[in-house]
Amino acid sequence: MVFPLVLLKLLDWILYQFLATPCYLAATKIRNYGFLRNPSLKSSQQAPPYPSVTKCSLECRASQTLVCDIHGTLLRSDQSFFPYFMLVAFESGSIVRAFLLLLSCPLLLVLDHELKLRVMIFITFSGLRKKDVKSVGRAVLPKFFLENLNLQVYEVLASTGRRVIFTTFPRVMVEWFLKEYLGVSDVVGTELHSVGNYYTGFLSESGLPMKHKALKDFFGDNKPDIGLGSSSPHDQLFISLCKEAYVVNKEDRKNNASSVMPRERYPKPLVFHDGRLAFLPTPSATLYMFLWLPLGLTLAIFRLSVGIFLPYKISLILACWSGIRIRVKGCIPSKSDKGKGVLYVCTHRTLLDPVFLSTVLKKPLTAVTYSLSKVSEFIAPMKTVRLTRDRQQDGETMQKQLSEGDLVVCPEGTTCREPYLLRFSSLFAELADEIVPVAMNVHVNMFYGTTASGLKCLDPIFFLMNPIPVYHVHFLGKVPRELTCAGGRSSFEVANHIQRQLASALGFECTTLTRKDKYMMLAGNEGIVHQSKK
Structure with missing residues (x-):
């Protein structure tokens, strides 16, 4: 059934290219020579039927109802749904599924809106588990939606009391973001067919929702107070059913800087998010990624081997030569003169924080960890010691390691990608008088080197596959004795002081969130790796 429709669409596109386009150009030339000119008609056609969303007043809207779409209205970009389907295909499916979706791009160019969505839904969702898709909708997609949110539209939406979204997006992809971040009360979207706990890749019996019909079915004889839409004919019909209607112009979305949502204006702070891709996977960007993968994997193996097998000075030179910045x-601290090692307290951005710190110091360090995969532990170019989460036992372990040499600890207990610091565990403050805070930060442009729900053993590989990853290491100097436990401060005071000091150096914000908060949100567990008993 689908193949004949695709064939007809392809034929229609060919006829358009060879017949319609030349005829249009000829008509344009005739008009330019003075024929078929009607100035009054031209001016009437250019007049927009509805005012711009910038004309919408925000006052006295608390009791009113607003309806709009997420695509083309709430989101600034007028790109297709493709990047968001690619995120689901890559993060919830596999790299093979993502590659198949990329290969479908030439076909998608000649299909209309409905067939295009059906093809992307089939490739993306067929055979996926419901819980995996739900996880991506909760942990991956919100970051990209927030970065693309239209500030002007959001301000109108936030001023109203009830918000209802009508969209052809699969509801499972957008519902969590809309309700959790934007306070939307109801979401009417495309429903997907499933068998048991798996999606089939087909639509439910209701098919793709027609927004104007869905609005009538949802509200009945009542009219929503405000309707926001694009300048497309479908949206014009949709918002015509509202008491007030406003249009989000394409020019405003692209060129108006006031429509860009700054981080500080996010409706809810984006502290945690998951997924491997650090970029919005448009067709061209995804193509570049696949072209880079063979070289990137080779480069990652080279960088990993350099760090494991070569001396610090040589590995540092070769790492910089390979693209790592x-x-x-700050000043690198001198060796302790009290017979004990120095305790380095670091912010936690990736699993490689202690490795880069050891490389910069050009000396071996011992790193303590809570949960580390066997593979990461095996390939680590430094000594790693597991902690048990038993405070007394962990304290004794760390004291023993400090008596043997320098120790590095990340009191957050888990990584955080965004400019926030999680709550610091105070255990480290009880163990040493010589404490050196080290503010560490990373910048990547293709892959994230952390994950909450994926394979942690691949974290170093993904980070090292980035073309030009950047690591910032800022030594803040030893903490004065009077600000340590030896100077009469409690361990909590010391931990909070160092957290604020590191946050100030990085321009980050301190939080009271913990490892448990992160993993409960992103992965639905407490983030503890249980070791098998032999």
Whole structure:
């Protein structure tokens, strides 16, 4: 059934290219020579039927109802749904599924809106588990939606009391973001067919929702107070059913800087998110990624081998030659003269924080960890010691390691990608008088080197596959004795002081969130790796 429709669409596109386009150009030339000119008609056609969303007053809207779509209205970009389907295909499916979706791009160019969505839904969702898709909708997609949110439209939406979204997006992809971040009360979207716990890749019996019909069915004889839409004919019909209607112009979305949502205006702070892709996977960007993968994997193996087998000075030179940028700031502290090692307290951005710190210091360090995969532990170019989460036992372990040499600890207990610091565990403050805070930060442009729900053993590989990853290492100097436990401060005071000091150096914000908060949100567990008993 689908193949004949695709064939007809392809034929229609060919006829358009060879017949319609030349005829249009000829008509344009005739008009330019003075024929078929009607100035009054031209001016009437250019007059927009509805005012711009910038004309919408925000006052006295608390009791009113607003309806709109997420695509073309709430989101600034007028790109297709493709990047968001690619995120689901890559993060919830596999790299093979993502590649098949990329291969479908030439076909998608000649299909209309409905067939295009059906093809992308089939490739993306067929055989996927419901819980995996739900996880991506909760942990991956919100970051990209927030970065693309239209500030002007959001301000109108936030001023109303009830918000209802009508969209052809699969509801499972957008519902969590809309309700959790934007306070939307109801979402009417495309429903997907499933068998048991798996999606089939087909639509439910209701098919793709027609927004104007769905609005009538939802509200009945009542009219929503405000309707927002694009300038497309479908949206014009949709918002015509509202008491007030406003249009989000394409020019405003692209060129108006006031429509860009700054991070500080996010409706809810984006502290945690998951997924491997650090970029919006448009067709061209995804193609570049697949072209880079063979070289990137080779480069990652080279960088990993250099760090494991070569001396610090040589590995540092070769790492920089391969594209890794290491920015060092502050004075490297001198060796302790009290017979004990120095305790380095670091912010936690990736699993490689202790490795880069050891490389910069050009000396071996011992790193303590809570949960580390066997593979990561095996390939680590430094000594790693597991903690048990038993405070007394962990304290004794760390004291023993400090008596043997320098120790590095990340009191957050887990990584955080965004400019926030999680709550610091105070255990480290009880163990050492010589504490050196080290503010560490990373910048990547293709892959994230952390994950909450994926394979942690691949974290170093993904980070090292980035073309030009940047690591910032900022030594803040030893903490004065009077600000340590030896100077009469409690361990909690010391931990909070160092957290604020590191946050100030990085321009980050302190939080009271913990490892448990992160993993409960992103993965639905407490983030503890249980070791098998032998």
